[in-house]
Structures are given as C-alpha cells and as structure tokens.
Amino acid sequence: MIQFSSTHLIYLIEAARWTVLLSVLAFIGGGAFGLVLALGRVSQHKWLRWLSAAYIQIIQGTPLLVVLFLAYFGLSILGLDIEPIIAAGLSLTVYTAAFLGEIWRGCILSVPKTQWEASNCIGLSRAQQYRYVILPQAARIAIPPTVGFMVQIVKNTSITSIIGFVELARAGQIVNNSTFQPFITFVFVAIIYFAMCYPLSLASRHFERKLNVGK
C-alpha cells in the first residue's frame, strides 16, 4: 500500500513548475498580443476595428480545449510536428489575448473623452496621446480585471493535460490514483495553487493603492 509521502509532495511541486511556465507564457504572449487587439478595437481605421472584433468574437466563442486540440493535433495532421510546449504556449496566447484585448478596450474607453480633447489641443500626435495621456490612465483601471483574469489563467493551464502535460492538476490526479488518499492529495494541490495565485492578488492590491484607483 502506498502512502502519501514527501516524494509525492515534491512531485506535485515539480509539476507546478509547468503550471508556472505555462501561465507566464500566457501572460507575456497574451499580454503583448492583447494590447495590439485592444488598440485595434479602438482604432480610427474601420477595417482594423473590424478585424480585431472578429478575432475576439471567434476566440471568445471557442473553448480553450478546442484551440489546444487544433494547435497540437490539427497542425500535426497537416504535417507540422509541433512540440507540446509550443502548441500550449500558442493556444494560451491566442486565448488570453482575446480576453485581455476586450478587457483593455473597455479600460481605454473608460478614460474620459475630455482627456482626448485636451491632449489634442496641446498638439500631441495620436501615438503621443496614447503614450502619455490615455494608456497610463487606462492601466490603473485595468489592474483589477487583469489580475482577476490572470488568476483564472493559472487555473486554466490544467487543461493542457489533454496534450500530455503533467502539470499540477494532472499530477494531483496521478498521485491520488496511486495513493487513494484524495483528501490529503487535493488539499496539497489546493495549497500550491493558492501559493501561486495569492501573490498575484497581493500585487494587484499593492498597485491599486500605489496608483490610487478610484481615488
């Protein structure tokens, strides 16, 4: 009979490194592409607005599971032998960007119109308006919903077990199925997830205070 031991705990923590790596990939890739999408959504060019809106609609309406499936199994049927980590990073980027793009578009739009007008009056170009006036104010508003979504992503990475990743949730399942001690196993899984997500929430609170959101 196998008892839950420190070996199992170490196994869980090692698996959690995948969860962290996948989350970081999603934040960086999704953040960069999401910003492009957000700016596209509020662009002065009609086709840019249309293109980013279509992208967001399609991806938001598609389960992450299916995106992951197409990236890993679909591309491999087309003859591209894609590494699991690349398929996962790509899918999480595609998925995260669609949501962050829409969240940030809302934040940009919630900056009062007078700020646009005032900055226009002092002769700033469109790029300068974004850089010095609009985005800094939008960023403050964006912190709480962005962090909220990041915490979701950390937990959503568990879906990558479908393409063979043994990340935290899947590792918990494997440990549980060899020890048959679900309670202790999943309590530790929960503690490790909490240890990853709580610092994000703390950081969010810190920045909110620092940037004085809602005054």
Add this chain to the structure above:
Amino acid sequence: MKFLTRVALAATMAIGVAGVAKADLLADIKAKGEIAIAIDLGAPPWGMTDADLKPAGADVEVAKKLAEDLGVKFKLVEVTGPNRVPFLLTGKTDIVISSFAITPERAKVVDFVPYSVNRLIVFGPKGVEIKSLEDLSGKRVGVVRGNLQDTELTKKAPADTKLVRFDDDATTITALMSGQVDAMCAPYGMYLTLAERYPAKELEPKAEVVQQPLGIGLRQNEPELKAWLRGWVEKGAADGSLSTIFEKYMGAKLDLAPILAATK
C-alpha cells in the same frame, strides 16, 4: 470526461485519419529500435505510479514485456483517457496499451488486438444488503459519469436504482468512503486495492456487471504490426504470461481464449 472524449473523437475524425502516412510501422519500429506505447498512469490498477512515482501497473508490465519480446526499447507516452485516440491517430504514439475498451464507436477509427479484460463489479461495505443486480433497487450506487460502468448499470440495474454519477474515480471512492453512496461500480482490481486500503469498511464484492474486452490500439492499415501483435498475444495467452501479469493486479486468472476466438 464524456464530453472530452466526444470532442476528441469528433475532432480527430473531422480532420481525417488520412493525415498519418501509411508505411510498415513494424519495420519502422524495428529500425528505430524503440516502440512508443501510450499508457494512462491515472487509471489504477492498469496504469499508476509506485511509491517512488515510477510507472507501474498491469498495462505497464504488458508494455514492457511487449517491447522486450519485440527486441526494442520501450518508450512510455503518458496519456489520459480522453486523448488516447488523438495521440494514436496523429502518430504521437505507435500503439496504445491503456485499459482501452474495445467499442464499436472506437473500432471505426482504430484497430484493436484484444489482450485483457476489464471485469466490472459492484462492491460496498459488509452491512449493505446487495446480492445481485436486482437488489440495487432503491440503492445509491456511485459510478464514473459516461464510463462503461455508467452505461452498463444504466442498462442492467433496476429502473429505481439511484445511479450517482461522479467525474472521476477519486470522487466516486470518496463518496463511498463517506457513505454518500451505498455501493460503487468499478474494475475488480480497484476493489482489491480499496479493500486493502480501508480495512475498517469491510468492503466486499456484491454483484458482477460485465467483462469488457480490452485491446491494444493501433492505427488502421498496419497489417504487419497487427499480425505481429496478434501472434504475440496468442503466444502470451498460451504460455500464461499475460495471465500471470493480470493475476498479480486483479487477483484472478485471465482467460483470453474465448475473446481471441470471437475476434478471429
């Protein structure tokens, strides 16, 4: 999980099986000196991990023996229940030995060579009065949603049996241990493990449900590999080596002869 399986099947069928180029896989495996075998390590007692988290279980032993007899290295590909079919069809593994039940739905997209059986039983604590499937009437029975035990009991148990469907083995077991269900349906090997782990519950087998043939899964149009696997299983059935592995985990002998005869 049922949903995942459907998505998996639908997606792989939709994008087409034709993508994987046909060749003589058996010759390729020999040339490579390595066979990739997919196993789910979260499905005890077929695939699981030992105290040092090394792969263990009946399927792992069968896979190791197969690679050894073929004279190549064994490469383990870790899969889960729902992604066994896509891993196979997209060539990310050579074969699947992962408590893979032979069903007509799956047989449309993959080939099977039977090598074992999954014996499902209903078991529960000593105090619960169940002697046959008819006695399940009015009882609460835990099953894993959409699994074979769910579909079989839905068919075979009396209409007023309260089937309580959980997402996986872990929650079903927890429900039995905490008394939220009177009995549960699972492979016999799992009953053995649980009876050992929780002696205070005095678990005992209550009723037989079904014997489901399990197959080694391979891609279609691989006649050379299929013939070799078939010959290997027939030899293992005749010399008793497959039964020895089976008995170690399931506590009973394995009689493959009728299944092999039925799938000639």
